[in-house]
Amino acid sequence: MMKNKNLGYAVLGILFALLSVIAFAIPTAKTGTFWIAYVFTIVALAAQIAIWKVAFGKENTLKSKFFGVPIVHIGIVYLVVQIIAFVVFAAIPILPTWSVIVACAIILGVSAVCMISGEAGRNEIERMDAKVLEKVFFIKELQTDVELFADTEKDTEISAALQLLAEKIQFSDPMSAGALAEIEEAITEKVAELKTTSDKMVVIKELNSLLAERNKKCKILK
Template sequence: MKKGIKFYLPCWAIALAVFNVITFAVPITVNVNKFKPSFWIGYTFITLMFIAQLACSIMFFKQDSNDKRFLNIPIISLSYTALIVSIIVGAVAMVVSFIPYWVGIILDVLIVAFYAIAIISSKAAAYTIENIDKKVKAQTFFIKSLTVDAESLLLRAKSDETKAIAKKVYEAIRYSDPMSNEALSHVEAQIAIKFNEFSNAVVEDNKPLAETLGNELIILVNDRNKKCKILK
C-alpha cells in the first residue's frame, strides 16, 4: 500500500469516530428523533458513504504512477463531495422528526445513484485518456529513442568533421515528426539499419563513410516526414 494511504487512514478513522461520538453523545432530550427508523436510516447512510469514500481513496492512493493519480483526481474529489453531501442529508434525516423515513430513503438512493454514476463516468474517462496516452507513447517511441541515440552519438564523435555530420543527423531526427504509423514501418526499418551503419562509421572516425551514410540517413528521415504528412 502506498505511503499516502498510511497518512489518510488515521484521518478517516478520526472523522468516523467523531461522527459516532457526536451521534450517540447527543441526548434523546435534544434529538427527539434518536433511535427512530429515520435516525438509523440516516446513520447507516452516512456510515456506508464513509466506507465508500475510503474505498475510493484506497484505489486512488494505490495508483502506481503520478500520471494515473492525476487522471483520477476527479474521482477522489467526487467521493469527498459525496461524503459531505451525505453527512448533511443524513444528519437532517437523523434530527428532523417530521420528515417521513421514506423521504430519507429516496433522498439517500438518489444521492448514491448520482455520485455512483459520476464516479463511474470519471473512471471511464480516466481509463480512456490513459489508453490514449499509452498509444501516443508507443507511436512516438521510435523517433524519441532514435533522438537519444543520435544525441549520444554526437558526444562520441572524435573529429570536427564527424561531429558536424553527426550534428546534422541529430537535428534532422530531433525535429522530425514524432508520430509513427504502421505504414511507416518499412522506412523506419531502413532508418534504423542506416543509423547503425552511420553510428559505426562515426565511432570509427571514418569521415568519408560517415558523411555518405549521414546524408543518406537525412534523406530517409526527410522521406519519412513527407509520408507522415500524407498519412495525416
C-alpha cells in the same frame, strides 16, 4: 503519501466519532428512518477509504495522483451530501422510511456513477499518454543512436555530418504512425549500417533523404 493516507484515515475516524456522538446525544426518536440514514452515512465514510485506494493506488507518480484527484473530490461531495441528508432525517425522524431509503440510494447511486465515469476517463487519459509515449519513442531512440555515433566518430567531417543529422532528427515530427512503418524500418536499418559501412558519408546522405521523406509523409498524415 502513506503519511497523508494515515492523516486522512484519522480524519475519517474523527468524523465517525463526532457524528455518532452528536447523533446519539441529540434527544430525538431513534426510529427506522434514523437508523437507515445513520447506516448510509457510515457507508459513505467507509467508502472514502476505497475511493482513495482506487484514486491513488495505481502508479505512484505525480500524474497518476493528479488524475485521481477528481475522483476523490466526487467522493468528498458524496460524503458531505450524505451527512446533510443524515442531519435532516435525524432531525425529522417521523419521515417515512421509504423516503430515507430513496433519498440515500439516489445520493449513493449518482455518486457511484460519477466516480465510475471519472475512473473510466482517467484510464482513457493514461492509455492515450502511454500511446503517445510509444509513438515518440522512435525519434528519441534514433536521435540517441546517431548522437552516440557522432561522439565516438574519429573523423571530424563524418562526426560533424552525424551531429547535423542528429539535429535534424531532433526537430523532426516526433509522432509515428502505422503508415510510416516501412520508411521508419528503412531508417533503422541505415542507422544500424553505420556500424559496419566503410563509407559512412553515403549512408548519412541516404538517412537525410529518408528523414526528409518521412517528415513530408508526417505532414500529409495530419
